[in-house]
Amino acid sequence: MAESSADLTAPHPSGVAAGGAAAGASRPPGRPRFARPRADRREIAAIFAGGAIGTLLRAALAEAFPHPATAWPWPTFAVNIVAAFLLGYFVTRLQERLPLSAYRRPLLGTGLCGGLSTFSTMQVEILKMISAGEWGLAAGYTAASIAAGYAAIHLATALVRRVRVRR
Amino acid sequence: MSALVWAGVVLIGGAGSVARFLVDGLVSSAAGRDFPFGTLAVNISGAVILGVLTGLALSSNGALLAGTAAVGSYTTFSTWMLESQRMAEERQYRKVIANVAVSLVLGVAAAWLGRLIGTSL
Numbered sequence: 001m002a003e004s005s006a007d008l009t010a011p012h013p014s015g016v017a018a019g020g021a022a023a024g025a026s027r028p029p030g031r032p033r034f035a036r037p038r039a040d041r042r043e044i045a046a047i048f049a050g051g052a053i054g055t056l057l058r059a060a061l062a063e064a065f066p067h068p069a070t071a072w073p074w075p076t077f078a079v080n081i082v083a084a085f086l087l088g089y090f091v092t093r094l095q096e097r098l099p100l101s102a103y104r105r106p107l108l109g110t111g112l113c114g115g116l117s118t119f120s121t122m123q124v125e126i127l128k129m130i131s132a133g134e135w136g137l138a139a140g141y142t143a144a145s146i147a148a149g150y151a152a153i154h155l156a157t158a159l160v161r162r163v164r165v166r167r
Numbered sequence: 168m169s170a171l172v173w174a175g176v177v178l179i180g181g182a183g184s185v186a187r188f189l190v191d192g193l194v195s196s197a198a199g200r201d202f203p204f205g206t207l208a209v210n211i212s213g214a215v216i217l218g219v220l221t222g223l224a225l226s227s228n229g230a231l232l233a234g235t236a237a238v239g240s241y242t243t244f245s246t247w248m249l250e251s252q253r254m255a256e257e258r259q260y261r262k263v264i265a266n267v268a269v270s271l272v273l274g275v276a277a278a279w280l281g282r283l284i285g286t287s288l
Contacts, residue, residue, distance in 0.1 A: 048181035055180020119242035120217040123274040149248040
């Protein structure tokens with residue numbers, strides 16, 4: 001893969017990269033040098049919309065299946081693994097398959113998958129397990145989340161790339 | 168659980184995701200893109216805030232809006248895993264291990280610290 005992993009955290013390559021270069025050329029004198037290139041409003045709107053849907057799904061699942069602190073947090077585990085799979089699928093497809101689109105990545109990746117998955121809730125769940133003395137559960141939940149999340153990304157990426165080989 | 172609360176979840180979830188994008192962009196452009204510092208900064212700061220909220224023992228609606236919706240959408244598990252997997256593809260295994268280990272250790276420590284702050288407020 002030629003593309004640097006660092007680009008994954010970058011805003012979507014098409015619009016913003018070009019916009020950044022343009023902004024750099026015509027930067028107003030008062031603007032600090034480290035200011036990031038302006039994200040355009042439609043990109044922000046796409047992230048907002050995707051994030052709203054992802055969050056609604058995650059919150060609905062969390063409310064529907066409450067669990068005690070010492071039980072396996074299925075709602076969080078499920079959304080995280082599903083979001084990881086979807087992100088691997090979307091990002092690989094958008095970067096390596098489809099023509100550049102300024103709004104699909106923000107909508108589906110940054111918005112939907114980012115809103116659907118959560119890191120903070122997982123950390124607090126682990127903390128509560130540790131506080132309750134459930135070290136085995138904490139270790140198991142942590143290891144399973146990372147193993148399954150990583151595997152989900154790997155699998156989704158491989159699935160997208162396999163399609164190209166067959167063509 | 169009223170419709171108003173769920174409308175709040177939707178709006179706050181959207182806003183939290185936009186906040187993640189902006190903070191990630193700011194940190195990444197300041198710290199460089201050799202390592203996913205942007206996601207790390209978002210996730211650790213989110214873990215502190217959710218820890219504080221946990222310590223505050225909010226009402227169920229408060230916890231849903233401030234915790235699940237706001238902080239939950241602000242932090243991300245999927246990007247953390249994606250960035251780790253992509254670094255592994257480039258055989259940057261030390262960075263992968265560092266990204267996973269540092270996020271976990273700092274994440275739990277941040278949640279613990281936040282809860283300590285929240286309970287003493």
